[in-house]
Ligand SMILES: Nc1ncnc2c1ncn2[C@@H]1O[C@H](COP(=O)(O)OP(=O)(O)OP(=O)(O)O)[C@@H](O)[C@H]1O
């Protein structure tokens with residue numbers, strides 16, 4: 001689904017995102033509050049859902065190449081997060097919905113998880 | 124919260140009217156006739172002209188005025204009888220976004236542009252002019268970025284030497300969580316410009332960021348040094364922190380000494396070092412309790428992956 005449909009589906013506030021970014025399709029998502037857990041994944045999810053609202057969420061997303069970040073439970077985003085979102089061209093949303101609810105809605109619309117981490121190291 | 128906009132909107136704020144207005148303004152004298160107006164509009168394929176009395180701007184005559192006059196079937200008359208008087212003007216030094224707002228609010232097709240100090244007309248702005256101006260500027264910026272990427276990706280080919288290396292260093296302040304990770308994200312951008320393969324940049328960025336975060340979290344600061352040569356990138360991360368007492372243990376997934384405040388930030392899963400090991404082709408950790416830690420990682424960038 002398109003990112004702008006994600007915004008509507010989750011009743012989200014747009015903290016940062018350009019029209020062309022919002023017109024982009026996303027198919028994979030991940031939910032996590034652990035940065036290293038995200039970075040240990042094999043596949044890069046296009047969407048990240050998290051309860052954390054700090055600069056590190058944005059930096060981690062920039063490092064990993066995540067397109068859009070959804071902060072759940074209506075937690076506020078600060079100026080620094082928006083600044084990084086802008087700099088790194090990452091869409092940033094906040095939704096009043098819980099993590100569980102947000103994931104459920106997105107799953108029901110066809111979004112699937114990116115392949116999670118595996119224990120086998122690169123050889 | 125106010126939504127933030129992207130590049131195009133930014134341009135509208137950045138660009139001044141004078142950067143996109145037409146300065147070769149076609150005008151008509153106020154005592155010229157309506158049929159002369161028709162000729163001028165046709166000749167220049169424009170839809171309106173400022174009406175002047177000598178040097179002074181007195182009105183705007185547009186294609187709408189012309190149509191109104193034509194359909195009234197009145198005899199030919201002077202332009203000043205049919206024109207719009209005292210037209211609204213904009214200042215040359217105003218941001219483009221202001222002009223766009225005025226176009227929207229007023230429904231006008233064009234604004235004469237005057238110099239703020241003198242009040243002298245210096246140009247004319249139409250909606251089409253705005254589009255052209257923005258496109259021109261976008262194209263220029265795009266080309267600049269492309270040229271830059273092209274240049275750097277050829278640096279190694281263009282420089283003649285027996286040994287070539289790019290050396291970049293970053294200071295990593297301890298416990299500064301606003302800046303934490305910015306060395307790695309800046310470096311990621313550099314690596315893109317250098318034309319390094321995306322999958323290799325991905326591994327480098329992850330390893331670099333995990334190491335940077337450890338320095339920020341567990342020490343009072345350190346440095347990151349990148350040595351980029353044609354076939355590999357070597358990254359040294361040094362700190363003068365407490366050191367790691369048992370490196371082997373620290374490399375085990377899940378092993379962490381992170382305090383609750385670290386976990387609250389989303390770190391402390393004990394996955395950082397194992398992740399670095401997975402991403403780097405070679406990893407050496409040199410740590411002395413009380414004196415600090417140095418991580419040295421190598422990632423091969425050559426076409427044939429030398430690590431295999
Ligand atoms: N530069 C360092 N200086 C001192 N101790 C360190 C340093 N880097 C890592 N450590 C120690 O090694 C442990 C494991 O580090 P690692 O990066 O693997 O996990 P973590 O930082 O605890 O959690 P995560 O990286 O998953 O957020 C840390 O908890 C810390 O005790």
Ligand SMILES: [Mg+2]
Nearest residue numbers: 333337395396
């Ligand atoms: Mg760590």
